[in-house]
Amino acid sequence: MNFGRHISGQFNVELESIRTHVLTMGGLVEQQLSFAMQALHNDDIELARKVVRDDHKVNAMEVSIDEACTRIIAKRQPTAKDLRLIMAIIKTITDLERIGDVATRIARVAIETPSSKDKLFNVSLEPLCRQAVNMLHQVLDAFARMDVDAAATVYKMDDRIDTEYEAVIRQLMTYMMEDPKNIPQILQVMWSARAIERVGDRCQNICEYIIYFVKGKDIRHLGEQSIDDVLR
Known part of the structure; x- marks a missing residue:
């Protein structure tokens, strides 16, 4: 990737x-989310425990990259596009770390729901989680290439995640009405569904950082139409 000419x-x-370390961190987070989903779907307690154990690796990478960014700001005093890249990276790793927390939460649900009835509730999370993993994969690919067109496409994928999330909530509400005794377990699944839905929002944030770096335009809180306007 060409950052332009520098004296040094x-x-x-x-x-x-x-930037390479960010992509490595993103790959680990994507793996954590995929493993958590597999553990939940396949009742794989050992895989779920691995996800929980490996969360510290994601946290450590966030700290390491953040420190590297701080050093480069202090030493190089970047301006213009270089500074935008550093700021985009700092914000991106924060969102990635929080997606890693979602993976840990899903893994804990897999560990803490041993009964077959609870597993029935968890099944409703699989399509939602699959879409979230796909969106994360696509946004990491866009980040690797700093591709604003790809970022705009990924940004709009969140609508599908929102639709799937609403379907999950409706299904879980039906379970609650059929048997109120299941409400505590179902609420736990609902909280997990909400956490997965937030993965889509965090991927949208990363799309915004890509556009900010490439175009120098801050499109936060402005919606999909603003992305189209910027890229026109």
């Missing part, structure tokens, strides 16, 4: 190293 060639090396 080492500056480009440092920027590329940080």
Whole structure:
């Protein structure tokens, strides 16, 4: 990726190293979310425990990248597009770390719901989680290429996640009405569904950071139409 010419060639090396570490962190988070979904669907308690154990790796990567960004700001005093890249990276790793927390939460649900009845409730999360994993994969690909067109496409994928989330909630509400004794377990699944739905929102945030870096336009809180306007 071409960051432009700098007096110090080492500056480009440092920027590329940080960006590569972000992609490594993103790959780990995507794996964590996929493993958590598999553990929930297949009743794989050991895989769920692995997801919980590995959460510290995501946290450590966030801290490491954040420190690297701080050093490069202090040492290089970047301006213009370089500074936008650093700011986009700092915000991106925050969203990635929180997606990692969602994976841990799903894994804990898999560990804490041993009965077959509880597993029935959890099944409703699989299509929602699959869409969230796909959206995360696509936004990481857009970030790797800093592709604003791909970012705009991924941004709109959140509508599908929202629709699936609403369907999950309706299904769980039906379970609650059929047997109120199941309400505590169903509420736990509802909270997990909400956490997964938030993955889509965080992927949208990363799309906004990509557009901010490439176009220099802050489109937060402006919606899909603003993305189309910027890219026109």
